[in-house]
Amino acid sequence: MKTLAYFLILLAVIGLDQATKLWVVQSLHLYESRQIIPGFFALMYARNTGVAFSMFAHHDSWGHYFFVGINCLAVLGLTVANFRMESGRSRYIVPFALIAGGAAGNVIDRLRFGWVIDFLDVYAGTYHWPTFNIADSAICVGVGLFLAVNFTEEKRKSQL
Numbered sequence: 001m002k003t004l005a006y007f008l009i010l011l012a013v014i015g016l017d018q019a020t021k022l023w024v025v026q027s028l029h030l031y032e033s034r035q036i037i038p039g040f041f042a043l044m045y046a047r048n049t050g051v052a053f054s055m056f057a058h059h060d061s062w063g064h065y066f067f068v069g070i071n072c073l074a075v076l077g078l079t080v081a082n083f084r085m086e087s088g089r090s091r092y093i094v095p096f097a098l099i100a101g102g103a104a105g106n107v108i109d110r111l112r113f114g115w116v117i118d119f120l121d122v123y124a125g126t127y128h129w130p131t132f133n134i135a136d137s138a139i140c141v142g143v144g145l146f147l148a149v150n151f152t153e154e155k156r157k158s159q160l
Helices: 002-027 061-084 087-113 134-159
Strands: 033-037 041-048 116-124
Touching: 002 041, 002 061, 002 087, 002 116, 002 134, 061 087, 087 116, 087 134, 116 134
Parallel strands: none
Antiparallel strands: 033 041, 041 116
């Protein structure tokens, strides 16, 4: 059952990520912005050749292969960890699947295009958070859940 749940979540993240990116590419021109919540949130089609928040975006082709490799190792490592997990630690299934699905969604873009499609633009006035996508969101939520599960397990162990 945990294997099915893991793969359903992973595939749902990839599907939602790729579907939203396809919609953005078909609906917006590069760097076009559409206000959703004025002064706070817009959709803006951008291409990210770097990693999180466009770090290392100006490196030559080595960066592309490095990031593809890191993402593939992350997906593989999380999937192996999910299979080897003890039944009592099943609370890690959702965080692992979210992180792996997000990494897979972004690696698909890197392999197809050489960059990652970003489109979620959060800002306040002139301050803009770096543009991101559904895959990035899944990774962040997955990491947050992983930390929360880890914290509650450690707290529970210390009370025993």
